[in-house]
Amino acid sequence: MADRRSPRLSVRLEWDRRPAEPLPAASLRQTARVLPGGRVDGEEPPDRLILGDNLPALHALLADFEGRVSLCYLDPPFLSGKRFRARIGRGEDSRRPESWQTTVGYPDAWPDAAAYLEMLYPRLEAASRLLSPAGVLVLHLDWHASAYGRLLLDEIFGPERLVNEVVWLYHGPSPIRSAFNRKHDTLLIYSRSEDYTFHADAVRVPYDDATVRTFASSTRAGFGKRPNLARGKVPEDWWYFPVVARLHRERTGYPTQKPEALVERLILAFTSAGDCVADFFCGSGTTPVVASRLGRRWVACDSSALAVHTTHRRLLLEPASSPYALEQVEPLASEARSTPRISLRTQARLATAELLGGGLPLDEVDLWEVDWEYDGRAFVSRAQAVRGWRAAALETSLRHEYPRPGRFALRVRVADRHGQVGWAESALDLA
Secondary structure, rough: OOOOOOOOOOOOOOOOOOOOOOOOEEEEEEEEEHHHHHHOOOOOOEEEEEEHHHHHHHHHHHHHOOOOOEEEEEEOOOOOOOEEEEOOOOOOOOOOOOOOOOOEEEEEOOOHHHHHHHHHHHHHHHHHHHHEEEEEEEEEEHHHHHOHHHHHHHHHHHHHEEEEEEEEEEEOOOOOOOOOOOEEEEEEEEEEOOOOOOOOHHHHOOHHHHHHHHHHHHOOHHOOOOOOOOEEEOOOOOOOOOOOOOOEEEEEEEOOOOOHHHHHHHHHHOOOOOEEEEEOOOOOOOOHHHHHHHHOOOEEEEHHHHHHHHHHHHHHHOOOOOOOOEEEEOOOOOOOEEEEEEEEEEEEEEEHHHHEOOOOOOHHHHEEEOOOOOOOOOOOOOOOEOOOOOOOOOOOOEEOOOOOEEEEEEEEEEEEEEEEEEEEEEEEEEE
């Protein structure tokens, strides 16, 4: 039988490549263990949210994750030449963008295409090493760089490992008047081997009503082939999902946020319950939020403190989030800090911590967390108060009943809407 596989790589993408610089020694340091909703502290949480450059993070993760990731979804900058802003205001008129409060989101401006490719290629190569034998990598780009991305992935995986080139379609206003409106992104899906995971039944969708009517009206429809109309069909390689618009419930304000439905389809198709999903340009946190909801393990990373803050906040607002670790790449430039003011009251063994503001004004605070039994080493987020995406109010009191008397140290972590973090410590004696 003839070999139907595509030929091995016969073309390469060439650019003015600079000699690869050795990576500086880097490690990951845990800054917190997070127990959403006051969950019981147990063994080390498997899920990890990392602040820092994803290239040293990827290499630091190889020891624990090489060959273990079932799905790696990468949504990097698109070579668009833009510098994106993030919305941080509350109660604003979504029809008046000139009045929005914004802060720095992330830059997508590069000296040239070569600089962009120098960023992208080593990260794709490192991410490919994390994949399990049945794993897949999804690279999400648009018209600016998708052609480059495909050649890079052909070089890393081999062209025969292309599973799909999926087109994500969406609508929206466009300033273009000299060409057709550009309203699609491209998802390049590559597998580690020919035996990759794909759950067709998990992603079936209903047949179009017109198709159902056609088969109901004629026995000759479909050239004698009659599909299982009740079961539905596996989607084609073009998907329509609305963009996350200004008024959508899942909107966080972080720029270029991707729809949960799009990421959910990828996770359902290419992973099983308990598998590990990775996202190293996690942005607003769509991947870890959906992975957690679907019972998958996850690791996520972003170099932006605002992105990690948005993801952390979003996870805490999810009712079913599992415990996870906050980590950062070392060495990392010192984050800007301020000292919040905390008031403590006790009644028997009931302690109440009240956030008063201080270096972080209350109307700027998005979330605060308390470790009621801080051991001087690892901060454990045992209680949290989080402001919703459209909620004006933030709970400023948190309570805890101690099971025994004694002297206890408390540590409080506070984060504002810019992602700036402040810490406060206190102690109390319970008779």
